[in-house]
Amino acid sequence: MxxxxxxxxxxxxEALTLVAENDGSRYLAGGTNLVDxxxxxxxxxxxxxxxxxxxxxxxxxxxxxxxxxxxxxxxSDVAAHPEVRRRFPALSQAVLAGxxxxxxxxxxxxxxxxxxxxxxxxADPSQACNKRVPGTGCSAVDGAHHNHAVxxxxxxxxxxxxxxxxxxxxxxxxxxxxETLDGGGEIPLSEFYPPVGDTPQQETVLPSGALITAVSLPxxxxxxxxxxxxxxxxxxxxxxxxxIAADLGVHDGVVRDVRIALGGVASQPWRARSAEAFxxxxxxxxxxxxxxx
Amino acid sequence: MSGAAPAxxxxxxxxxxxxxxxxxxxxxxxVPMADLAFGIVVVSTVTRGRIRDIxxxxxxxxxxxxxxIDHRNAPRLNPDAGHFFGPDGGLQLLQDDVIPHAGRPVxxxxxxxxxxxxxxxxxxxxxxxxxxxxxxxxxDHPAGRAAMALFDGPxxxxxxxxxxxxxxxxxxxxxxTPEEHCSAMEPHSATAWWEGERLQAVDSNQGPFFIATxxxxxxxxxxxxxxxxxxxxxxxxxSKGLCGPQLVLAVMGAMHFARPVRVTLSRNQVFLxxxxxxxxxQMVRIGADDDxxxxxxxxxxxxxLSPLAEYIEGCTELTKTLYATPALRTRxxxxxxxxxxxxxxxxxxxxxxxxxxxCAMDEVAERLGIDPxxxxxxxxxxxxxxxxxxxxxxxxxxxxxxxARRFGWxxxxxxxxxxxxxxxxVGTGLAATSFSVGAFPSTASITAEPDGTFTVVVNATxxxxxxxxxxxxxxxxxxxxxxxxxxxxISDSDFGPAWSAGGxxxxxxxxxxxTEAAAKLRSSGDQGTVTVDTAQLLNDLPSRERHSYSAxxxxxxxxxxxxEVRVRRLLGMFxxxxxxxxxxxxxxxxxxxIGGLSMALHEEGVRDPVSGRHINADFAGYHISAHADVPDxxxxxxxxxxxxxxxxxxxxxxIGNVGTPAAIANAVWHATGSRQRALPIRPDRVIEEHPLx
Numbered sequence: 001m002x003x004x005x006x007x008x009x010x011x012x013x014e015a016l017t018l019v020a021e022n023d024g025s026r027y028l029a030g031g032t033n034l035v036d037x038x039x040x041x042x043x044x045x046x047x048x049x050x051x052x053x054x055x056x057x058x059x060x061x062x063x064x065x066x067x068x069x070x071x072x073x074x075x076s077d078v079a080a081h082p083e084v085r086r087r088f089p090a091l092s093q094a095v096l097a098g099x100x101x102x103x104x105x106x107x108x109x110x111x112x113x114x115x116x117x118x119x120x121x122x123a124d125p126s127q128a129c130n131k132r133v134p135g136t137g138c139s140a141v142d143g144a145h146h147n148h149a150v151x152x153x154x155x156x157x158x159x160x161x162x163x164x165x166x167x168x169x170x171x172x173x174x175x176x177x178x179e180t181l182d183g184g185g186e187i188p189l190s191e192f193y194p195p196v197g198d199t200p201q202q203e204t205v206l207p208s209g210a211l212i213t214a215v216s217l218p219x220x221x222x223x224x225x226x227x228x229x230x231x232x233x234x235x236x237x238x239x240x241x242x243x244i245a246a247d248l249g250v251h252d253g254v255v256r257d258v259r260i261a262l263g264g265v266a267s268q269p270w271r272a273r274s275a276e277a278f279x280x281x282x283x284x285x286x287x288x289x290x291x292x293x
Numbered sequence: 294m295s296g297a298a299p300a301x302x303x304x305x306x307x308x309x310x311x312x313x314x315x316x317x318x319x320x321x322x323x324v325p326m327a328d329l330a331f332g333i334v335v336v337s338t339v340t341r342g343r344i345r346d347i348x349x350x351x352x353x354x355x356x357x358x359x360x361x362i363d364h365r366n367a368p369r370l371n372p373d374a375g376h377f378f379g380p381d382g383g384l385q386l387l388q389d390d391v392i393p394h395a396g397r398p399v400x401x402x403x404x405x406x407x408x409x410x411x412x413x414x415x416x417x418x419x420x421x422x423x424x425x426x427x428x429x430x431x432x433d434h435p436a437g438r439a440a441m442a443l444f445d446g447p448x449x450x451x452x453x454x455x456x457x458x459x460x461x462x463x464x465x466x467x468x469x470t471p472e473e474h475c476s477a478m479e480p481h482s483a484t485a486w487w488e489g490e491r492l493q494a495v496d497s498n499q500g501p502f503f504i505a506t507x508x509x510x511x512x513x514x515x516x517x518x519x520x521x522x523x524x525x526x527x528x529x530x531x532s533k534g535l536c537g538p539q540l541v542l543a544v545m546g547a548m549h550f551a552r553p554v555r556v557t558l559s560r561n562q563v564f565l566x567x568x569x570x571x572x573x574x575q576m577v578r579i580g581a582d583d584d585x586x587x588x589x590x591x592x593x594x595x596x597x598l599s600p601l602a603e604y605i606e607g608c609t610e611l612t613k614t615l616y617a618t619p620a621l622r623t624r625x626x627x628x629x630x631x632x633x634x635x636x637x638x639x640x641x642x643x644x645x646x647x648x649x650x651x652c653a654m655d656e657v658a659e660r661l662g663i664d665p666x667x668x669x670x671x672x673x674x675x676x677x678x679x680x681x682x683x684x685x686x687x688x689x690x691x692x693x694x695x696x697a698r699r700f701g702w703x704x705x706x707x708x709x710x711x712x713x714x715x716x717x718x719v720g721t722g723l724a725a726t727s728f729s730v731g732a733f734p735s736t737a738s739i740t741a742e743p744d745g746t747f748t749v750v751v752n753a754t755x756x757x758x759x760x761x762x763x764x765x766x767x768x769x770x771x772x773x774x775x776x777x778x779x780x781x782x783i784s785d786s787d788f789g790p791a792w793s794a795g796g797x798x799x800x801x802x803x804x805x806x807x808t809e810a811a812a813k814l815r816s817s818g819d820q821g822t823v824t825v826d827t828a829q830l831l832n833d834l835p836s837r838e839r840h841s842y843s844a845x846x847x848x849x850x851x852x853x854x855x856x857e858v859r860v861r862r863l864l865g866m867f868x869x870x871x872x873x874x875x876x877x878x879x880x881x882x883x884x885x886x887i888g889g890l891s892m893a894l895h896e897e898g899v900r901d902p903v904s905g906r907h908i909n910a911d912f913a914g915y916h917i918s919a920h921a922d923v924p925d926x927x928x929x930x931x932x933x934x935x936x937x938x939x940x941x942x943x944x945x946x947x948i949g950n951v952g953t954p955a956a957i958a959n960a961v962w963h964a965t966g967s968r969q970r971a972l973p974i975r976p977d978r979v980i981e982e983h984p985l986x
Binding site: 002003040041118120121124126127139142143144146231232233234235236237238241 | 338412415561855856857859894895899900901902903904908909913914916918919920921922975976977
């Protein structure tokens with residue numbers, strides 16, 4: 001780990017200014033991923049701007065009757081929040097399926113969305129990796145493939161996005177809110193992670209220097225019966241082989257509403273829109289599913 | 294016993310427990326030291342090749358840097374230095390520019406602080422000439438050759454081929470287990486310094502006397518000039534049985550910079566530079582009559598090793614013990630590859646060997662339509678099947694019968710895929726196990742102090758297992774005093790020769806020396822100091838088959854749609870001789886069973902197929918069972934007593950690891966109807982295309 005400056009801020013504008021004035025600056029929230037990557041030499045920021053003291057924590061009711069989750073709310077607090085559990089239980093379940101209790105106490109919603117892939121080749125600076133050093137190649141393409149992408153990958157990168165939380169957020173059509181020195185903006189989660197293509201190093205469409213301030217869940221996505229199911233190599237503390245956040249609304253035996261998002265399969269949470277379209281309006285039975293018994 | 298109640302057999306917590314939970318116990322990396330410098334190891338990023346250049350000048354002027362040791366300025370080492378299997382090239386660090394395996398240390402960067410040393414080590418430019426490597430293990434690799442036969446050598450009893458031809462059923466299968474890593478919680482750390490003419494070191498290892506002899510040979514020093522201490526150790530699992538790179542490099546640092554140098558491996562370096570279990574491929578053929586009587590067992594195991602050092606993964610050892618058979622053939626093959634030298638890990642040989650043998654036995658039971666428990670009971674030997682020697686004690690049947698009773702085995706429907714709970718399939722399985730026991734020569738001294746207490750000095754090492762507590766109880770009973778009268782001193786090479794904490798022979802070896810010293814002291818009227826060496830006594834011990842035994846039962850659930858296997862219940866019944874401390878013995882065997890569960894379902898060193906390097910060399914990538922994976926575990930002991938060893942003890946160190954993988958694999962078959970012959974039993978090996986049909 002190289003030496004770096006550390007600064008704690010209490011105002012959003014102060015954070016934005018500090019990061020804008022220095023190319024090597026990075027926001028630090030829970031640090032559960034960034035600090036690991038600094039230790040193994042993948043990240044080498046010259047300044048960390050600690051945003052945990054910004055007034056961005058907590059879960060509140062949105063203007064449309066949905067929920068707004070502040071960017072510095074910890075994963076543990078999101079998972080435990082009564083309204084999250086009541087309105088979007090798959091989000092609570094997804095958060096609890098990730099990491100460990102200690103990590104969830106530190107990790108934040110904003111940081112969770114910006115965490116880097118756990119591809120072993122990415123984490124090893126002596127291996128070629130287009131995501132870490134653009135143009136060097138992808139060791140993983142010809143390497144060990146366990147838990148790499150099955151959808152949306154390219155020859156340039158086969159890494160997956162590791163977040164469980166983001167899978168549930170994708171199912172619920174979440175929107176990411178951010179601030180920059182030139183003003184704020186919002187990005188639907190479905191557009192937040194760009195396709196891999198030949199630029200795997202471009203992991204989000206956030207403007208340079210932007211700070212995530214909140215994530216909102218629209219009232220239209222209210223899914224009190226939603227569920228998150230994660231398949232992994234051990235019963236806890238492992239990334240997904242594949243995970244699914246799903247909600248199914250059935251009336252009179254007919255599928256009216258359906259939301260399906262998959263995790264652990266692509267460089268972004270993968271919304272299964274074709275499957276949703278196939279199911280919507282059809283009969284709610286096992287026989288609907290190709291290959292189902 | 295005159296007055297004092299016996300201490301052996303009584304459940305007592307660890308004597309050093311309060312010191313450990315309050316942080317007062319010092320591990321090797323915690324010992325305060327004046328004028329201490331820190332060394333950080335730089336390891337090779339190529340799997341085979343030569344060092345082209347190490348640009349020391351690039352880091353020499355970085356803050357706090359004292360210097361860099363590499364092959365150009367390192368002290369010369371004695372190539373004869375080695376371990377149990379002869380000279381060990383793994384010890385010959387920084388002696389030349391050759392890279393024999395990925396992760397080979399190439400330099401030690403020493404600085405005033407840990408942070409400065411790490412910064413310079415990360416900045417140190419090392420360039421390599423890359424040569425082609427071979428890390429692809431298979432049993433039929435052309436480089437394969439017979440393994441060294443120091444133990445578990447080839448056995449030929451009867452005519453295997455004729456017996457197999459005459460058998461009603463023959464099972465012939467191959468079994469694979471991957472590279473696995475010891476993964477002790479405490480990373481390897483050593484601090485070395487000179488005190489006058491003497492080299493001193495505090496190191497994390499499994500036996501400071503043995504390590505001192507290796508260091509003395511390696512650095513061409515008289516043994517008297519070397520002192521190694523090992524107060525507390527945070528687990529070893531085999532990886533600290535050898536003189537580790539941390540100690541070799543710390544000693545080099547102390548020599549080069551003439552001040553104390555501490556070298557602590559990072560977690561990644563623990564994976565890359567300390568001993569692992571080799572990848573193993575086994576072939577088992579078993580022939581049996583209709584009534585389940587075995588006619589032949591043929592067991593061959595091939596394992597990888599490094600050309601740098603000999604090693605034996607004795608997979609066929611328990612095959613020579615467990616079942617009566619008129620024909621028996623065993624072979625071990627070693628395949629040299631460009632890998633770190635492997636070494637003993639958590640039940641070496643027996644853990645993977647038992648997986649192959651006991652899964653094959655389960656297949657024999659399936660083919661014959663016999664209860665797997667009954668099949669084992671029908672093949673109890675009266676003498677050692679390979680040696681012809683009598684068993685000193687043999688309580689496998691007691692373990693099997695009592696385990697079956699407690700587990701509820703009698704109600705099992707032996708047909709596979711018969712139990713379903715919602716989307717889950719449920720199955721049960723068992724395995725029988727033996728584990729060789731004995732003792733190695735050790736010395737001990739006891740002094741009768743004027744205040745009526747006794748100072749017992751024995752070069753034992755407590756890896757966290759409770760050896761201190763057990764030996765205190767043994768000394769108290771041997772001296773016929775209360776445990777509070779015994780002061781035990783361990784883990785200092787100056788205390789003289791003793792066996793290390795390994796091979797499930799620590800407690801028996803040390804206890805033997807203590808009981809002999811106590812007897813001698815008592816016969817001299819509890820006066821002065823007596824010192825004993827058990828070498829001659831061990832020579833006089835008559836040859837017998839001496840083993841611990843266990844029966845392990847497992848219940849699993851399998852989700853065929855996802856391939857997830859979860860262990861719901863584990864039960865182990867053990868015959869480990871007299872139990873010195875039921876509390877700690879239970880912890881030890883439960884820990885072993887969890888290790889077996891972890892081996893069955895999770896542990897797997899993964900290499901990059903292109904570079905040949907480990908790509909999961911940390912605890913995020915190398916999965917060990919988490920708490921959520923560990924089910925309700927019951928472990929208990931059947932009455933047992935080893936007549937050849939003082940106090941009737943055997944050894945409970947590793948047997949818990951053995952048997953559990955086969956019991957789980959057999960339970961997965963019982964749940965699904967599919968055999969799992971490769972570990973770990975990962976979801977992708979279990980998942981079914983049409984789980985609902």
